[in-house]
Amino acid sequence: MALILKKKLKPAVKQVYESPTGQVFDGISMAKDMTMICLEGGIDALPSHNKQEGDSTDAVENILSTANNTSQQEAALCYVEHFKWSVFPLHWIDDNGCCSCNDNECKSQGKHPLVKWGNEATTDHDQITQWWSKWPKANIGIATGAKSGLVVLDVDVDSGGEASLNKLLDQYGPLPETIRVKTGSGGEHIYFKHPGGKVGNSASKVGAGLDIRGDGGYVVAPPSNHLKGNYQWK
Template identity: 40%
Template sequence: MIITDATAWPLPTSLPKNLGEAAATYAAAGIPVFPCVPGQKRPLTTHGFRDATTDPAQIAAWWGRHPEANIGIPTGTVIGVLDVDVHATGTGYPILRTLRREGLIDGWGQAVRSPSGGLHLYYPADSDVARVSWSRSRAHVDFRGTGGYIIAPPSTITTDRGNLRYETIAHGRNPRPVDADAIRELLTPQPERTHHPAKPAVLRERPVEQLAAWVAALPEGNRNAGLFWAACRLAEAGLPVPDTFALLEPAAIDAGLEPQEITATIRSAHRTTRAVDVPDDRGLPLVRGHADSSICWGS
């Protein structure tokens, strides 16, 4: 399924601030919803996302009993969502820039900023191919497809800094399904070619040489993510930035990467690995325009 007309994109472009009214608006657009605990992500219904419906009477009853309930939307049927996380231990924005350079995230229909400062990119679900949910915690990137759900705007999450809202920050043009399997493959180093240092802070000559050889042999489409992964491993092992450059830059050049890309990727890996406290507004997407906006991720 390819949506070529932006008007066919099912998600509403504007929502009431009232949660019950917003839930009804989603349902009127053909998007099933279900209630979640106010300020949380936990479902209020017995079967969770499997109870989602577009029935106006059921939705009115749910939000009549729980007017502050958050809005859950099951994924995999109408929409799929790429979830870029921001945690105290790291952020998915460096990998997101890599995915963008590789042309793997084009075609989103809606961009939502999460309460943590992360990003949800909404795509139409592919009616021909079932995309299952998956997680790549080291990359801080998840995909919500079949068997998953997301909390949708204007829901809020209760934090020690108060209630923080999910906020739609941009609408795309010509939404189309995302190849989540290709993204998962890129974020998954091939086992037969992956060499981990034996322990954090312990480097031996042979594993480092093998890691550099693995980077040098990375195929087009996996080069940036592979270099990022390798640089993260060296950073975790305590190797300083100059030594990481000395080990990986020649290998990355052999793989076909440009020096500017290599520098940005290695520095991003060290920043991500060493992050201990990432403010919620750090690395947030900058948005130009509205319906035809594009997203630029700064460093």
């Protein structure tokens, strides 16, 4: 099965996406500006993305379950050790329900970087330990794109993302099984392996409330906090 969404006709470049637990999302075919998207069914599970020797899909799930229930620092180190994802610290929601940046008009509460993340997102244990020793409550950002080998579909329920995704799934069948995050606002992040080449970022071009986080983007990772609740691996 295939779904093609068009805003204008452009040649698409076929790319193959693999879920971090192994299945191939073959593919999202996309033009440079994300105006043509093609979704096709996945195949049977393959070895998990960036797994350590001896890891299985169950082991990955156990690792992520542990990350839900540990400190931000330990979770950040976990992502680096097991998945080689590049991380960096974000502002957090303080005990008064405000962003730690102390800007009363902050438009990205608990989600914006504490460092120049584009250059500083890292897998270096010493740097990560230094950051979270300085800001122990800092939320966790994961750099998407080739830097971490990830592309993430961000489903924003407040902007109609759940309805958009369900409509596509009803028509064209399920996405391949992969790891997912319940966001603090009740939405969802769906993780896929970066296919190589350039994968841009987009907002609601796939459908209302469906955003693509690729090269030059990032997502907030569990167990980061939000005004409405914590991020959690599902």
